[in-house]
Amino acid sequence: MAWTVPKTWVASAALTAAELNTYIRDNFLETATSKATVAKSYFIGNGPNQVVQRTPQWDFVSAQEGTSLNYYSNLATEGPQVTVTTGTTAIVFLSAQCKENSLNISTRMSVEVGGASQIEATDNYALCVMNDNTGSDQYWTTVVPFGGLTPGSNIFTAKYRGGVETPGSAGAFWQVRHMIVMPF
Amino acid sequence: MAWTAPATYTAATALTAATMNQQVRDNFLEMEVADATKIGSLFISTGANALGERVPGSQAITSHGSTTSTVYTDLTTGGVGPTVSVTIGTAMIVILTCQLYNTTSSTWARMSYTMTGSSSFTAADARSIGVQKKREGALSGTVESVDTFEQGSLVTMHTGLTAGDVTVVAKYNASSGSAHFQVRRLMVIPL
Numbered sequence: 001m002a003w004t005v006p007k008t009w010v011a012s013a014a015l016t017a018a019e020l021n022t023y024i025r026d027n028f029l030e031t032a033t034s035k036a037t038v039a040k041s042y043f044i045g046n047g048p049n050q051v052v053q054r055t056p057q058w059d060f061v062s063a064q065e066g067t068s069l070n071y072y073s074n075l076a077t078e079g080p081q082v083t084v085t086t087g088t089t090a091i092v093f094l095s096a097q098c099k100e101n102s103l104n105i106s107t108r109m110s111v112e113v114g115g116a117s118q119i120e121a122t123d124n125y126a127l128c129v130m131n132d133n134t135g136s137d138q139y140w141t142t143v144v145p146f147g148g149l150t151p152g153s154n155i156f157t158a159k160y161r162g163g164v165e166t167p168g169s170a171g172a173f174w175q176v177r178h179m180i181v182m183p184f
Numbered sequence: 185m186a187w188t189a190p191a192t193y194t195a196a197t198a199l200t201a202a203t204m205n206q207q208v209r210d211n212f213l214e215m216e217v218a219d220a221t222k223i224g225s226l227f228i229s230t231g232a233n234a235l236g237e238r239v240p241g242s243q244a245i246t247s248h249g250s251t252t253s254t255v256y257t258d259l260t261t262g263g264v265g266p267t268v269s270v271t272i273g274t275a276m277i278v279i280l281t282c283q284l285y286n287t288t289s290s291t292w293a294r295m296s297y298t299m300t301g302s303s304s305f306t307a308a309d310a311r312s313i314g315v316q317k318k319r320e321g322a323l324s325g326t327v328e329s330v331d332t333f334e335q336g337s338l339v340t341m342h343t344g345l346t347a348g349d350v351t352v353v354a355k356y357n358a359s360s361g362s363a364h365f366q367v368r369r370l371m372v373i374p375l
Contacts, residue, residue, distance in 0.1 A: 003217055003218075006208065006209040006210075006212040006213055006218075007209060008205060008209060009201040009204035009205050009208070009209065010201050011200065011201040011202075012201075013201070015199070015204075023208065023209075023212075024208060027212055027217075030217045031215050031216070031217050032215075032216050032217070032227070042226070043216060043227060044224060044225060044226065045216075045220040045221065045222050045223060045224065045225030045226070045227070045237060045239075046220070046223055047220070047221075047222070047223050048220065048221055049217055049218065049220050050217070050220055051216055051217050051220050051227070087223065087224055088223070088224070089224055091279075091371070106332055106334070123283075123333075123335070123367075124246065124367050126335055127335060127336065128283065128333060128334050128335040128336075129334055129336070130332060130334050140336045141336060141337055141339075142281055142335055142336050142337045143279045143281050143337040143339060143371075144281060144369070145242040145244075145279070145281075145369060145371045147242070163332065184224040184240070
């Protein structure tokens with residue numbers, strides 16, 4: 001069924017079951033209330049007279065873990081990671097407490113998208129923080145509006161790299177790692 | 185037409201065309217599904233029993249640009265913007281994300297925004313994302329370029345606006361030295 005422009009009713013005209021089904025039952029079934037199935041969701045326009053339910057997701061990894069690599073990869077604990085049903089756009093929020101053992105080297109936390117879409121993690125989507133005081137943490141957030149997603153089930157996974165390679169031992173560290181994805 | 189509180193029907197009362205039009209037709213026309221025209225839009229309450237469709241806007245400019253201006257301005261290189269035009273109610277959320285740095289120690293690179301249209305204001309530090317250059321000069325050992333970008337975001341909200349069409353444009357400054365910017369993103373979520 002689909003939305004039908006509500007009828008203007010006329011006195012003395014017969015009221016039929018077909019009309020009640022088209023103009024009341026089927027139209028109610030297109031409303032947000034009818035489509036609501038999951039708590040904490042919101043409703044997004046999906047074209048003329050269409051709305052869809054979208055549910056934001058959040059994941060969090062508290063452990064401090066590091067990398068010696070200067071290309072994007074997982075830490076010992078993969079994530080945070082969320083699976084979200086999206087349209088073509090989403091807003092991704094990345095937050096983390098970052099630390100780099102060496103002065104004047106950066107830490108970079110980005111996001112990779114799998115599932116319906118295939119998007120590699122790059123610096124363009126990254127939380128990138130330069131260490132200005134050896135051994136001290138910095139807590140930052142970056143917000144990335146993602147366009148060009150393939151509608152459907154998309155898997156967002158945080159990925160990490162150091163500003164330079166530090167062979168033999170990790171130089172860049174992250175903890176209290178948050179990711180929120182708000183689908184549109 | 186407008187929303188009418190749903191009637192409580194009673195037995196043996198005639199169901200009239202006027203009742204059907206008010207209770208069924210007109211109330212359906214106040215629902216979000218009747219208002220929906222765009223993909224990716226939001227439905228925002230505009231008061232008691234009233235909704236409006238709002239369409240978020242965003243733009244990203246990846247090219248590198250710079251400025252030495254100490255007042256907020258367009259970049260000397262890399263193109264104007266990003267620029268976003270939306271229809272707002274009385275509030276909006278603005279998200280700035282950018283890679284930025286300054287070439288001179290202890291100086292700032294800042295990205296803010298102006299707005300024109302039904303409401304207006306100018307760029308200001310209070311609604312900017314900025315980094316202060318932390319170091320300069322050659323260093324021993326393995327380091328990144330002195331000109332490595334940092335990337336983060338500002339998320340802020342404006343209320344008490346005048347509903348209508350607005351255009352938001354990113355602006356930039358340097359406290360001194362040369363401020364550099366790339367992968368510049370602006371998103372506006374109208375409420």
